[in-house]
Amino acid sequence: MDQRPRLDDVAARVGVSTASVSLVLRGAPGPSAETRRRVLEAAAELGYRADRTASMLARRRRHLLGVMLDIRSAFHAELVEEIQAEADRIGYEVVLSTLTRHRDENRAVETLLDFRCEALLLLGPDAADRRLAALAAQVPVVSIGRRVAVGDVDVVRSADHVGVSQALDHLIGFGHRRIAFVDGGRGVVAAARRRGYRDGMRRAGLADEIRIVPGDHTEEGGIRAGRLLTAAHDRPSAVVASNDRCAVGLMDAFLRAGLDVPGQISVIGYDDSTLARLAHIDLTTVNQDPAAQARHAVLAAVQRLDEGREQRMEVVLNPRLIVRGSTAGA
Amino acid sequence: MDQRPRLDDVAARVGVSTASVSLVLRGAPGPSAETRRRVLEAAAELGYRADRTASMLARRRRHLLGVMLDIRSAFHAELVEEIQAEADRIGYEVVLSTLTRHRDENRAVETLLDFRCEALLLLGPDAADRRLAALAAQVPVVSIGRRVAVGDVDVVRSADHVGVSQALDHLIGFGHRRIAFVDGGRGVVAAARRRGYRDGMRRAGLADEIRIVPGDHTEEGGIRAGRLLTAAHDRPSAVVASNDRCAVGLMDAFLRAGLDVPGQISVIGYDDSTLARLAHIDLTTVNQDPAAQARHAVLAAVQRLDEGREQRMEVVLNPRLIVRGSTAGA
DNA sequence: GGACGCTCTTAAAGCGCTTTAACTTCGAGT
DNA sequence: ACTCGAAGTTAAAGCGCTTTAAGAGCGTCC
Numbered sequence: 089m090d091q092r093p094r095l096d097d098v099a100a101r102v103g104v105s106t107a108s109v110s111l112v113l114r115g116a117p118g119p120s121a122e123t124r125r126r127v128l129e130a131a132a133e134l135g136y137r138a139d140r141t142a143s144m145l146a147r148r149r150r151h152l153l154g155v156m157l158d159i160r161s162a163f164h165a166e167l168v169e170e171i172q173a174e175a176d177r178i179g180y181e182v183v184l185s186t187l188t189r190h191r192d193e194n195r196a197v198e199t200l201l202d203f204r205c206e207a208l209l210l211l212g213p214d215a216a217d218r219r220l221a222a223l224a225a226q227v228p229v230v231s232i233g234r235r236v237a238v239g240d241v242d243v244v245r246s247a248d249h250v251g252v253s254q255a256l257d258h259l260i261g262f263g264h265r266r267i268a269f270v271d272g273g274r275g276v277v278a279a280a281r282r283r284g285y286r287d288g289m290r291r292a293g294l295a296d297e298i299r300i301v302p303g304d305h306t307e308e309g310g311i312r313a314g315r316l317l318t319a320a321h322d323r324p325s326a327v328v329a330s331n332d333r334c335a336v337g338l339m340d341a342f343l344r345a346g347l348d349v350p351g352q353i354s355v356i357g358y359d360d361s362t363l364a365r366l367a368h369i370d371l372t373t374v375n376q377d378p379a380a381q382a383r384h385a386v387l388a389a390v391q392r393l394d395e396g397r398e399q400r401m402e403v404v405l406n407p408r409l410i411v412r413g414s415t416a417g418a
Numbered sequence: 419m420d421q422r423p424r425l426d427d428v429a430a431r432v433g434v435s436t437a438s439v440s441l442v443l444r445g446a447p448g449p450s451a452e453t454r455r456r457v458l459e460a461a462a463e464l465g466y467r468a469d470r471t472a473s474m475l476a477r478r479r480r481h482l483l484g485v486m487l488d489i490r491s492a493f494h495a496e497l498v499e500e501i502q503a504e505a506d507r508i509g510y511e512v513v514l515s516t517l518t519r520h521r522d523e524n525r526a527v528e529t530l531l532d533f534r535c536e537a538l539l540l541l542g543p544d545a546a547d548r549r550l551a552a553l554a555a556q557v558p559v560v561s562i563g564r565r566v567a568v569g570d571v572d573v574v575r576s577a578d579h580v581g582v583s584q585a586l587d588h589l590i591g592f593g594h595r596r597i598a599f600v601d602g603g604r605g606v607v608a609a610a611r612r613r614g615y616r617d618g619m620r621r622a623g624l625a626d627e628i629r630i631v632p633g634d635h636t637e638e639g640g641i642r643a644g645r646l647l648t649a650a651h652d653r654p655s656a657v658v659a660s661n662d663r664c665a666v667g668l669m670d671a672f673l674r675a676g677l678d679v680p681g682q683i684s685v686i687g688y689d690d691s692t693l694a695r696l697a698h699i700d701l702t703t704v705n706q707d708p709a710a711q712a713r714h715a716v717l718a719a720v721q722r723l724d725e726g727r728e729q730r731m732e733v734v735l736n737p738r739l740i741v742r743g744s745t746a747g748a
Numbered sequence: 749g750g751a752c753g754c755t756c757t758t759a760a761a762g763c764g765c766t767t768t769a770a771c772t773t774c775g776a777g778t
Numbered sequence: 779a780c781t782c783g784a785a786g787t788t789a790a791a792g793c794g795c796t797t798t799a800a801g802a803g804c805g806t807c808c
Binding site (some may be wrong): 435437449450 | 783786787789793795
């Protein structure tokens with residue numbers, strides 16, 4: 089519980105200057121093989137580890153990426169895992185700042201800024217485009233999963249309308265025509281998916297069948313939508329949900345109403361969350377490759393920081409449909 | 419994107435020393451009302467925010483709590499929310515470090531240590547008692563949800579065996595006798611719940627009915643256990659699961675096998691996760707009050723840091739059964 | 749034998765902030 | 779008039795590290 093060892097302590101023990109120790113510990117050229125050996129030995133004996141806050145201050149560079157996320161989101165969890173991995177690989181540290189019931193996006197971002205993160209990765213930010221643009225004027229910002237129309241914000245997202253189109257094509261290929269859509273609520277992402285549904289149906293000549301049921305991004309929302317659809321006299325033969333949790337709620341409602349999935353009604357989700365992969369859920373869904381998104385996002389930040397990129401960049405990945413057991417012929 | 423303003427910049431603009439600015443900005447006594455006003459004005463105009471890393475270094479104190487968690491766990495998410503809130507309230511900052519597939523507990527803790535967190539809050543750590551004890555010799559450590567037998571580690575947990583007992587009592591009160599238990603895998607917590615089940619059954623004179631089915635902490639595990647139980651000729655009339663996700667898997671398996679819950683079989687979970695509260699799941703379960711655990715944990719850390727507590731402390735909270743719709747008479 | 753390079757090492761100047769002891773002022777007290 | 783104390787301000791010394799320019803030591807070459 090005493091003071092942890094400092095650079096001085098290691099230096100004193102070896103009998104060299106702190107400069108030498110610092111160089112050795114960071115693998116910088118200069119020190120002789122013999123010095124290296126002795127320093128490393130002493131450092132190990134003392135259990136020395138550099139104080140990151142001090143290093144950050146002394147270096148011009150901080151090598152810190154700030155990530156804003158919603159800790160309750162399983163999708164964000166997947167992204168964070170990959171962001172961490174990628175950051176590790178290229179020698180950046182990651183600071184996590186989560187939204188909570190008592191902590192909004194502003195607070196979360198401020199925390200990140202106070203730590204002087206060199207760049208911000210925002211997972212599905214909800215702030216207005218202008219606010220994001222203003223932020224981006226201070227520090228490189230990359231928005232993941234959410235399009236930003238104005239300002240110098242980098243964007244990494246998947247083409248939501250394409251994903252929904254693929255889902256529709258799959259169902260139409262099975263002969264479905266009455267295909268409903270369960271909405272994901274307000275928010276830029278949900279809007280894109282909704283648009284994808286509308287456009288897709290029109291293109292397929294099914295404009296008359298367009299039917300959008302309100303929903304959100306919880307199982308609860310799915311349940312409610314499911315009840316609505318079950319009760320209707322003109323029940324659809326297939327439903328596309330704006331996200332997996334909603335789809336799971338839907339399936340549950342159908343199951344309880346005695347409707348067989350996919351026998352009597354097909355269901356498609358969106359996100360390919362771990363949920364969807366569970367054997368008993370076995371949901372056909374759209375995968376947006378979080379690993380790839382994470383990689384691109386980290387890359388975007390690093391390009392700004394280390395390679396002097398100045399121009400806005402937008403990476404749009406193509407999602408792909410994962411066909412599982414919740415869809416079948418009409 | 420240029421340099422962010424520093425203390426000097428604010429000082430220069432007002433025409434006072436950096437010392438004065440620093441004092442004003444932290445609300446320390448000294449500066450006159452007039453100086454305060456001018457400094458605050460200038461700071462606002464420049465959009466100045468202190469560099470936390472620099473402040474930390476300069477202060478003797480860091481006011482930083484390190485939290486190790488598994489970002490995929492919904493229960494950890496709830497704890498983190500409350501920890502954040504509590505830390506905010508008492509003026510501590512929180513650094514999150516998550517386990518991932520590529521990042522084990524050691525790595526996660528090292529990151530925290532590198533940031534020189536003043537205390538560590540570990541959510542359900544898996545490391546051996548000795549390792550935790552060794553850690554605690556360097557820095558105050560509080561283990562949340564997991565008992566630690568040796569060393570100077572503070573512990574905040576709920577009485578797992580009590581929770582399971584309550585579940586059993588509830589079922590026994592309903593006339594159930596054939597009550598099975600779905601295990602939560604290896605790990606200290608799962609072991610405590612398993613023991614609670616064994617003891618509870620014995621106390622109720624149901625030693626002969628003890629039946630433990632293997633499981634883990636995923637829906638998958640619950641499904642497998644459910645299949646096992648459904649297939650058996652001596653099917654139990656009630657099942658207690660070591661955790662909610664497992665319980666949900668169980669219920670799903672029963673539902674698919676045409677078994678009515680709670681009509682033909684009752685199910686109880688553990689954790690009272692958001693999952694359990696969903697209308698369609700409506701699971702009777704055991705609540706361990708994450709908010710209270712979070713508060714006690716933060717408090718424990720702060721007592722060590724600010725109030726000089728030296729002695730080990732263990733807070734054991736009593737969980738309480740939340741009766742919902744998944745249980746009924748035998 | 750002096751100039752020149754080389755390799756290795758280190759003194760010292762920060763990084764952006766906090767904090768303390770010392771220093772001004774200035775009005776009150778005697 | 780002079781001392782004191784209070785109130786306000788600031789110079790300067792860090793916090794633990796990095797980095798750079800300069801220095802030390804030594805073998806080489808003409």
